[in-house]
């Protein structure tokens with residue numbers, strides 16, 4: 001059976017859960033006949049619906065039920081999968097059966113709770129107030145002055161979104177004009193400005209991780225920040241650092257920087273610094289453990305609840321939280337809580353995560369916003385520490401029914417939400433706005449001059465200002481402002497440099513690379529027609545013939561792959577295909593290029609394969625966010641190249657003695673089917689390069705730059721090699737699927753090392769065109785060992801205090817004459833009659849939790865960041881070309897017993913703790929230093945609830961990959 005047949009038959013047997021059948025074909029049905037069925041399902045906690053998302057096509061008109069044309073933009077629906085049920089009868093029968101099964105199946109699941117469903121998350125209350133740390137002191141002073149003058153309505157306005165597609169950005173808040181606070185524009189995403197024109201499509205996070213270049217990480221952040229500011233975006237919805245990459249197939253791993261917490265954390269922090277240095281508020285997302293797309297949110301995958309990522313406390317701290325801690329330490333202004341549950345409590349309602357870890361332990365001073373419809377409760381989420389709901393819609397998209405908005409107003413008026421809490425929510429938002437200088441009118445002019453100058457929901461110059469509403473007011477919504485920079489400062493140059501440094505050379509037999517533009521070693525007189533013959537093979541070498549942006553949010557894999565898909569993708573302003581750059585780099589007076597830009601071996605194949613002197617074959621593997629899918633993929637459940645790239649490579653090399661393979665991919669790809677074949681001379685893993693793809697590739701292929709990328713993940717020999725924890729859960733094991741992170745700390749290379757599994761290419765590996773030696777390791781103690789960080793300091797600053805009198809409800813009633821737009825979220829009440837407070841405060845509300853000893857500063861107790869060891873080595877370029885080496889520093893703890901429990905503590909064989917990329921001319925030597933902090937040299941003690949530095953020796957190893965560590969010493 002082909003995969004397609006398998007899929008079809010499993011669907012005909014209707015929804016045998018666990019076939020590889022993400023059941024979201026019913027997505028489209030949602031708004032039609034099956035709506036009722038879905039609503040009749042009682043979920044465990046809350047309900048919501050999948051959303052209509054993606055872009056909007058301004059011209060499409062949709063027929064309403066009465067057959068009338070409905071005006072205005074309509075959502076572009078995600079493509080349906082498969083095509084097995086095309087007849088009308090099939091659809092009707094299918095719908096009935098599906099409806100029935102949908103009703104019954106989840107109910108049946110309730111009887112069989114998944115293993116792990118007993119795990120819970122402890123309550124932590126009340127919500128710590130912002131304004132306690134000196135780095136934010138002035139912003140809080142100004143914010144307090146402003147919030148002190150705000151009405152309750154205004155406080156609700158700035159903490160509740162206006163509703164999906166009510167205004168021009170993917171997220172919009174309403175203003176508090178009386179006190180001078182503007183509406184905010186929140187926009188995706190991690191690699192550029194989503195739904196915008198004339199903006200850079202930067203290399204994706206995973207490519208940035210592969211550069212291991214701190215300077216480039218920061219500069220890309222600056223570029224992103226500048227472009228967002230010039231387009232009028234206040235809050236950038238990036239960087240992504242969760243998913244971290246527990247599973248190599250996780251659909252959104254590519255938005256972040258790779259599965260090592262330290263690499264991820266450094267890249268995230270530098271990106272945040274860059275963006276915020278331009279005055280744009282960055283968002284560390286998705287907090288936390290949203291490691292796979294399957295079941296990430298309720299209803300999107302039919303089930304009434306999202307998956308629960310069940311994580312123990314130590315793993316949380318040492319792995320998944322680490323990059324968020326670095327982000328808070330970098331001063332990030334916003335954090336986005338994720339869709340999934342963590343230990344069976346929704347991340348956006350989880351008081352341990354928001355109140356406890358983020359705001360107390362990490363000292364986060366900005367505001368927590370929900371992922372889009374990740375908020376699952378009203379009062380409870382506010383008490384648990386959520387500060388802003390996005391996009392404002394409640395459990396259902398675009399029905400105007402927010403969980404906050406008027407409900408938050410009412411909750412405050414009847415005492416369910418303390419005034420204190422809503423004041424803190426508003427103050428956090430305003431403080432972040434001041435913190436990055438957005439009150440500066442020169443840079444952030446007020447409306448109508450300022451604000452977003454593009455629309456996420458229309459490509460027309462003039463269109464609706466409230467895209468999804470019954471208000472037909474139009475204005476210029478797209479100013480087509482070019483924010484890409486000019487001349488030497490054209491951002492494409494930087495994007496190209498990042499893409500080139502994010503390209504990892506893993507094989508280079510006989511130094512076949514770099515290439516000579518005039519051709520290879522074949523003497524002129526032996527060349528046919530005097531030309532050196534180069535064959536370029538594979539669809540991935542060329543463009544999508546229909547256009548680079550044809551699929552919604554890039555949700556198809558056609559032509560060269562330069563980005564994954566979803567909210568983290570952008571419109572390409574241009575995309576340089578590899579073949580174009582090859583044609584413009586090879587000297588065509590000496591070289592003849594033959595192209596076969598397809599993976600279809602039947603097309604023209606016999607004509608082009610033979611007698612090439614050199615063959616370049618390009619293949620790829622794509623993935624993306626869960627509201628879209630391509631060819632059955634969201635998460636990758638198989639790491640082989642897509643579109644049968646393996647067969648293509650094998651065929652090319654069968655007929656070509658010098659074959660070079662280039663892989664564009666969202667993460668690790670299994671290379672085993674051909675990597676050892678004799679004609680495969682060189683392999684480049686080029687990740688996701690963004691708009692300058694071809695130019696960057698040519699830079700590396702022809703040696704205009706050194707090959708200096710290093711793997712930000714392990715390339716295993718099979719998906720199985722990553723262990724049970726490395727597998728995406730595709731079969732739900734209950735109504736709220738339970739995913740136990742049983743492997744603990746042992747993900748990616750930590751798993752391979754622990755179980756002695758030989759990867760194909762290890763984490764940190766990559767070849768250069770020159771050679772280096774590393775010598776003279778010197779470890780200097782800067783501070784002696786001591787088990788615990790300094791005691792937490794008393795809070796040095798008092799958070800703003802406001803009167804807590806509850807305002808008169810009559811001040812919150814809809815103003816007479818205000819036109820209510822369809823679907824829009826308002827803060828107002830219909831009448832001043834307030835329902836009595838019948839809510840119960842959550843468990844643990846009154847046992848005020850103690851302050852964490854690991855807290856006290858941004859990113860945690862400041863003494864965690866004291867430098868304890870200085871690690872220095874000498875690096876020499878021993879080759880004949882200039883090049884860049886990445887010096888990597890790993891730490892190995894020795895077995896020890898926990899200070900509080902006396903139990904043995906298990907450690908990974910080694911963990912990355914620092915790195916530096918250094919550029920060297922041939923023959924040159926440089927000293928490279930990294931510093932290890934207390935936190936780097938500690939483990940998280942669950943008993944102590946603190947970072948503990950073991951008193952035994954810690955081995956420090958230095959080298960050029962996680963498995964090439966020639967030098968070691970001790971601290």
Ligand code: BGC
Nearest residue numbers: 170188189237285371372567
């Ligand atoms: C994604 C976020 C994104 C948001 C707004 C969500 O589906 O998970 O990453 O920022 O949508 O588009």
Ligand code: BGC
Nearest residue numbers: 490492493573574576692695
């Ligand atoms: C690319 C060109 C592209 C141009 C678009 C350049 O960086 O190299 O191929 O057409 O940008 O502005």
